[in-house]
Amino acid sequence: MPDNEIDAPDDGVSFVMPVLNERAYLEHAVRSVLAQELTVPAELVLALGPSTDGTTALAQRLAADDERIRLVDNPAAHIPVGLNAAIRASRYATIVRVDAHSELSPGYAARALETLRRTGAANVGGVMHADGRTPFQRAVARLYNSPVGLGGGAYHGGTHEGEAESAYLGVMRRDVLEEVGLFDESIRRGEDWELNLRIRQAGHRVWFDPSLSVTYWPRESWLRLARQFRATGAWRGELVRRYGRRNGIRFFAPPALVALLATAVLLGITQLVGAVTGVLSAILSAVIYLPLLAYVLLVLVVAALPGGGGPRQRLWTAAVLPTMHLSWGFGFLGGVLRGARDTVDASRLGTRNTPLP
Template structure:
């Protein structure tokens, strides 16, 4: 488990792992990054209370750089990646290892179910859980068990993880997808098992969500530059959306200033903006779990923040690469 500024969530996450009903031996290795809150104090207390909890230093802020030393410090033939911002169901490890053995897979992942405590975080969670928000990946929905493109978190066979070299520390976001691509390239199976459930606590503000998704979009573009057509087409949609909306806004401004007469057909350029607004309206009407107008406005704001931040980051990454772009929403 990589840990960075997780004071509100760390203890609950650790206790759900220690309470797993898996009968075999287990340990929890926490990779402690340079937190500015009480995360390290909480980790040291938990390690003092339970010898199964072990601590390793992780001087970098980036997740892949913490996962590799934590994995290397672990001692068992199965490595389970977990997140300090998540809570596992009690049967997660038992069911995941059973699927790993039954299917002969190298990695098994389940469903990420986002949850929220306040109105904004709940709206963001609704975006995560809806195909109108993230969409695409099986682990954001209730798909059928089977071979998968990637896996949320992951329950790995150590020999497979070692065979492909572990996580790439040069990929600061999207490291799961990139690792699973290398596993599949090497002939291994990545398996989606919907019986596995993880509660994920997303960012609690739209500003933090925007910073997170801008970084995610940027590093997805880095993966597109590296792996080309092996990236699914859906990863290109947010960037195209941002270009379309930018075109509409420029046309709207030029039309309002009189530089584009209506007879020139400039109004056609407003189609991307109009269609996107219609799509958001449909999404807000269809996404469940909303109560009243305030929830619907927050849902719309969360969806727009996700789409435009991700798409803007993607365009930045295509043009300039990853550079120094990092997710600063927890720093």
Template sequence: MRPRTIRRDAPAVPAGSGVSFIMPVLNERDYLPRAVESTLAQEVDGPIELILALAPSTDGTTELAHRMAGADPRITLVDNPAADIPVGLNLAIRASRYPTIVRVDAHSELSPGYTMQALDTLDRTRAANVGGIMHAEGHSPFQRAAAAAYNSRIGLGGGAYHGGRQEAEAESAYLGVMRRTVLEEVGLFDETIRRGEDWELNLRIRRAGYRVMFDPELAVTYRPRENWPRLARQFLATGRWRGELVRRYGSRNSLRFFAPPALVGTFAAALVVAVLRGTRALTGAAAAIAGLVFVPVAAYATVVAAFAAARRGAGCGERAWILAVVPTMHLAWGAGFLAGLARGASDTVDTSRLDGRNTPLP
């Protein structure tokens, strides 16, 4: 039996103390201006700063970041030669000055009022971290299809930040607005975890007795990957790191993380049965019983097709991409999970942004 955790309030922060925004950046030339603009436009009672942790980009992102920093003294640059997200986050935190840390993704845009709402929730609940809705939006038919999957429980399951409506304590927080004192107490981000680092950090925050809150009034616009290979690589790497986290933390992982690998197992079993029946190595009653494995596969295909058909305002291209995107998310993530569970993920890198060839925004 686990020892009972003593509940603790995060230390209060005086009004006007300032906010530090931190943003790891790699090959984000087409998205960085909007991410920075939405961040620096945040209204805060006190000073703000934005720390960009620059990984070695190949698309002109570094040069763009230097121009932006030269034009606005609120922007500070730090080098992140390792290119790992948790390393960059820690470098940015250590280079920052203020008692509240706001994590921002270079592939995202903060909504107006985001930071003030988060500060209010932190003050009111005395939580150590608060996050909100991850609202995906896209421009091309593919990206809109991916966004539709991100925003639906069919695509990414039951995480509160994909559609929760009630303020509540949470397992983790998307991005997060965090109290520096608590971050320093629990040891910042674990630099051995390349994906899922936010979940692991929030696990340590909760183990220390602090609250992690979900606030549906907070919204961040997220831009999914621009094409199918990038999306597949992203989900494969993310799934593999979840398998690694299950190896490390076992039952502390939610049961919903096991749905995609179960789907992979079901599809694999259906493929084996189809081959055996096709070659007549499996016949009669045994073939009929084994054929029951096709029922969940058919049900899954029906749900995905219905989701695509019900997408309001979607064109034919977007609907067609949904039919490919949703299974890609699930199967790539599930296959990665099984690989991570079997062999770990210490050598796994998300390569979906490494080539630096983004699709320009309109």
């Protein structure tokens, strides 16, 4: 049987989770899955990458303690490869994608199944509610939950139910996944957006339900965050190369900021050496510097807004917001100009996570 064909599934739910270096988060993520109350059979398939932090041993112990947990290998460590391996090894008619850095809210799966039935959609997703433990992680989480941080996608805090461009994680009909060919294994980041594009092009609906909530734990350090966003931006640039303006306009804001910053540096150099003076210098200064000043003021305002936490968290907010935008923007421009190629999310490699309480 071809790899992309799936046996006729039984009525039930298969949770699928790619895992790599997630020792600090895996057990909490697994518990949130196994705690879902369903009236149909359920299983959890973990696709194990070559972890170096003890994740694999932990996964094996969890599987030994609960027969609902099954393990498959993902030696390539790439997320879409692991997802496809888990889907092919699973048995049930509904596929629920779960991230090892996330925790499903109580009743998540049951509500999602009801929404699938009620709407006739092929894929249903809800709100990604970011949370944090340290001042840095809480600052990142606050920006994840803000339209200023990640551009206002519905799953970052939308409140209106309806059709959507994409879905966070996703509760999917397996027959539709089989129809469109599962995840594209040539895409390392943004694979969910690309899958949902093919689902919509095939005439099916992707649905956002704000009553569904998933807790997401962001990266724990500035360097890991910057690496994550650079890789994500590079693959968005690759998706723009492949699909052009099917990508939303919001994806072009960070690279525009990078281009504006580069232009400001060049203008400053020409002004310092006297190559640009007088009226032309004043006009260019207004056109280039004022938008950057406005952006700096925006960063400071966001950091100072109520609910921003203590002084350390506010300082991290002021540092994290431009880090997210500039890292993503630099990655995007590289992805557009030369393709993402073999860019991977290096923040997932060689982790040093602090266990969740």
